[in-house]
Amino acid sequence: MGLRFTNSQSDVFTGREAPPIHYLLKIQSFNSLSRSCLEKYSSDTFDVGDYKWRLKIYPRGNKDRGGQGHISIFLTLANTSSLPVGWELHAMFNFFVYDQHRDKYFSLPDNQVRRFHVMKTEWGEAKFVELQVFNDSSNGYLIDDACVFGAEVYVLKMTRKAECLSTLEKPNTGIYTWTIKPFSALTLDRYESQWFVVGGHRWRIRIYPHGLGEGKGNSVSAYLSLDESTLPPDTRLVVRSTIRVLDQNEPKGDPFEDTYVRHFGASFLAWGVEKFMSLAKLNDPKQPYLVEDTCVMEAEVTLFGTVSTAS
The missing domain is CATH 2.60.210.10 (Apoptosis, Tumor Necrosis Factor Receptor Associated Protein 2; Chain A)
Structure with a gap:
C-alpha cells in the first residue's frame, strides 16, 4: 500500500528511495504529539533560494481548512519582515512521508506554481494523509510511534518577459x-x-x-x-x-x-x-x-x- 487520498484528490502518488533534498522532520513520539494540546508543530527554519521556510504539521488535521481525519502539512515562508516592500515570489514544492517498510519516500505530485506574498505566506495540503491509513503500522508510515516527513522547495527566478x-x-x-x-x-x-x-x-x-x-x-x-x-x-x-x-x-x-x-x-x-x-x-x-x-x-x-x- 501507499498513500491513500480522499475522492477529491488524485489517486496517483509517487515513491522514491532518495530522501527530500531540502528538509526532513522526524517525530519520535507522534501519538504523544497528537494527544497533546498542540494543534500544530512548526519546524526550525531551513534555507532554500535565499529564503527561510518552515514545515508545519497538524497531527490531528487542520480543522479550519477541512483537514479532519487527516494529517495536514503546510509550507510557510518565514522571516518575511526582512523582505522588501511589495515582495512576492513563486515556488513549486512537494511534501513527503517516509514508508519505513519499503524504504521509500512517498509524495502527492503537485507541480503547481504557488505565489507567496505579504497576504499569502503559507501553502499546503489540509488532507495530506488519512489518519486511519497513517496509524496502521502495516503501511509503514508510523512504526514504533516514529515517523518522518519531508519537503522540497523550488523557487522560480523571475525572468519573465511579455x-x-x-x-x-x-x-x-x-x-x-x-x-x-x-x-x-x-x-x-x-x-x-x-x-x-x-x-x-x-x-x-x-x-x-x-x-x-x-x-x-x-x-x-x-x-x-x-x-x-x-x-x-x-x-x-x-x-x-x-x-x-x-x-x-x-x-x-x-x-x-x-x-x-x-x-x-x-x-x-x-x-x-x-x-x-x-x-x-x-x-x-x-x-x-x-x-x-x-x-x-x-x-x-x-x-x-x-x-x-x-x-
Whole structure:
C-alpha cells in the first residue's frame, strides 16, 4: 500500500528511495504529539533560494481548512519582515512521508506554481494523509510511534518577459520592382535598391550578386531589409515577404520566388536566403530571368501587425 487520498484528490502518488533534498522532520513520539494540546508543530527554519521556510504539521488535521481525519502539512515562508516592500515570489514544492517498510519516500505530485506574498505566506495540503491509513503500522508510515516527513522547495527566478501582439484588421501590402542593368557589371559584394514604404515603414531589397555564406560563388543571396529609424522602440513587425526574379519573356509567366514570414525588429533588420537563386540558373540563356543583361526583381511585403515587448 501507499498513500491513500480522499475522492477529491488524485489517486496517483509517487515513491522514491532518495530522501527530500531540502528538509526532513522526524517525530519520535507522534501519538504523544497528537494527544497533546498542540494543534500544530512548526519546524526550525531551513534555507532554500535565499529564503527561510518552515514545515508545519497538524497531527490531528487542520480543522479550519477541512483537514479532519487527516494529517495536514503546510509550507510557510518565514522571516518575511526582512523582505522588501511589495515582495512576492513563486515556488513549486512537494511534501513527503517516509514508508519505513519499503524504504521509500512517498509524495502527492503537485507541480503547481504557488505565489507567496505579504497576504499569502503559507501553502499546503489540509488532507495530506488519512489518519486511519497513517496509524496502521502495516503501511509503514508510523512504526514504533516514529515517523518522518519531508519537503522540497523550488523557487522560480523571475525572468519573465511579455509581449503584446496587435494585428491589423486588414493586412497592409505593397510591391516594389527593382530593375538591375547591366547585371554583369555588379562587381561589389552587396547592392541595395532604393527605399520603398509599406505600412509606414521603409524597406529595400538587398542582394549579394556573387553570394554570401553558403551561397558564396554559387548563388545570388537576396534579403529584405528594414530601416530601423521607422521602427518604434521595443517593437517587432510581423511580416510576410516574397522576393522574386520576374519572367521577362512572359509577363504572366512563373517568377522565381521565395516566401517567408518573419519578425523584423532591432535585432533582425534583414531576413533572406543565402542560396536564393543559383548563378547557373540565373545565367542560363534558356531561362527568362536574365535577359539582355537585365534582371528584374520584385519584393512583396505584407504587414500583419506589431509585437511590443516588455520585461
